[in-house]
Amino acid sequence: MSTAAPLLETRDLRILFPTQDGRATVKAVDGVSFSVHPGETFGVIGESGSGKTTLGRALVSLLAPTSGQVLHDGENLATLPARVLRRRRREHQIVFQDPNAALNPRMTILDAVMEPLQIAGRSSAAEQREVALAALARVGLAAEYGARYPHQLSGGQKQRVNIARVLTLQPRLIVCDEVVAALDVSIRGDILNLFADLQREFGLTYVFITHDLSVVSHISDRIAVMYLGRLMELGPTEALTETPLHPYTRALLSAEPVPLPSHLRTGRRIVLEGEIPSPVDPPSGCRFRTRCPLAEPRCAAEMPAWRELQPSHWVACHLATPTTPLPQETP
Numbered sequence: 162m163s164t165a166a167p168l169l170e171t172r173d174l175r176i177l178f179p180t181q182d183g184r185a186t187v188k189a190v191d192g193v194s195f196s197v198h199p200g201e202t203f204g205v206i207g208e209s210g211s212g213k214t215t216l217g218r219a220l221v222s223l224l225a226p227t228s229g230q231v232l233h234d235g236e237n238l239a240t241l242p243a244r245v246l247r248r249r250r251r252e253h254q255i256v257f258q259d260p261n262a263a264l265n266p267r268m269t270i271l272d273a274v275m276e277p278l279q280i281a282g283r284s285s286a287a288e289q290r291e292v293a294l295a296a297l298a299r300v301g302l303a304a305e306y307g308a309r310y311p312h313q314l315s316g317g318q319k320q321r322v323n324i325a326r327v328l329t330l331q332p333r334l335i336v337c338d339e340v341v342a343a344l345d346v347s348i349r350g351d352i353l354n355l356f357a358d359l360q361r362e363f364g365l366t367y368v369f370i371t372h373d374l375s376v377v378s379h380i381s382d383r384i385a386v387m388y389l390g391r392l393m394e395l396g397p398t399e400a401l402t403e404t405p406l407h408p409y410t411r412a413l414l415s416a417e418p419v420p421l422p423s424h425l426r427t428g429r430r431i432v433l434e435g436e437i438p439s440p441v442d443p444p445s446g447c448r449f450r451t452r453c454p455l456a457e458p459r460c461a462a463e464m465p466a467w468r469e470l471q472p473s474h475w476v477a478c479h480l481a482t483p484t485t486p487l488p489q490e491t492p
């Protein structure tokens with residue numbers, strides 16, 4: 162584990178939204194703390210509705226925290242003057258699931274890749290063009306793609322364009338929010354390899370958000386497991402996937418179609434029943450208790466503490482212990 166200062170840190174981060182009728186509060190992110198180190202790939206996994214996108218947007222200051230903090234290099238961006246913040250924000254970029262989200266259908270690919278530089282406004286048109294063409298080449302798109310329009314490209318090519326757009330700004334951190342989820346399975350590996358190559362070349366740091374454990378377990382150094390606005394478990398990828406401490410992580414792992422360690426494949430299959438509850442009125446105590454096969458009365462009464470049970474391996478579950486495995490969930 163790196164001993165360098167964290168590139169990114171959240172402290173008790175909360176992001177609440179009013180419901181549509183304005184009468185209640187959606188607790189999308191509700192008390193999340195973690196650090197991401199320079200050069201690391203930090204995976205965030207959880208079902209749809211667990212607050213991942215909201216978290217990702219807050220990490221790159223597209224959403225302001227309701228309370229708590231997001232720190233970049235130890236600095237709270239919310240306290241910086243607007244001009245300094247604009248400059249600093251370029252260092253933290255986000256790529257979304259929908260390859261079309263950041264592309265204007267009436268803009269050529271070259272113009273789309275030049276656009277962030279034009280907004281930054283610190284270089285000549287010729288320089289912007291040169292940087293944009295180099296970024297396109299770096300993501301594997303030949304110069305002639307620059308003259309095309311988004312509808313003439315495949316989903317994978319459009320996602321390459323989105324990566325080229327953020328590369329032009331020379332970011333240090335890229336939040337990748339389900340970046341391969343909308344792509345054909347056959348090309349997901351190519352895009353993930355591209356992210357890995359760019360990380361090696363530019364020393365990038367990633368927060369890799371996904372609902373798909375098979376995606377994140379291949380590329381992440383550490384994984385945080387999120388459920389209903391809170392972290393359930395956080396640890397090095399190998400420890401978390403081989404000796405998961407939280408029943409929710411185990412359920413996610415046992416649902417995986419990919420080959421898993423034998424102790425997870427046999428006799429431990431846990432089926433996640435029902436839907437994720439509403440973040441407007443989350444369960445008391447442990448948020449996972451309404452779907453947890455191990456829940457006991459204490460789980461409704463007390464919120465489990467966030468404990469470091471193994472070195473760098475954290476969990477929020479009353480029953481998790483460092484040495485004894487959790488009881489068998491189902492035969």
Ligand SMILES: Nc1ncnc2c1ncn2[C@@H]1O[C@H](COP(=O)(O)OP(=O)(O)O)[C@@H](O)[C@H]1O
Pocket residue numbers: 178179180187188189207208209210211212213214215216440
């Ligand atoms: N702008 C918003 N207003 C109200 N509720 C929101 C808003 N954005 C997200 N939510 C709600 O917050 C919860 C978490 O959403 P999201 O962050 O998109 O989760 P995920 O990306 O894990 O699917 C969901 O219940 C969602 O409906």
Ligand code: SF4
Pocket residue numbers: 407408409447448449450451453454455456457460465477478479480481
């Ligand atoms: S605290 Fe209780 S309900 Fe929550 S995960 Fe642990 S056993 Fe299950």
Ligand SMILES: [Mg+2]
Pocket residue numbers: 213214215339
């Ligand atoms: Mg999402």
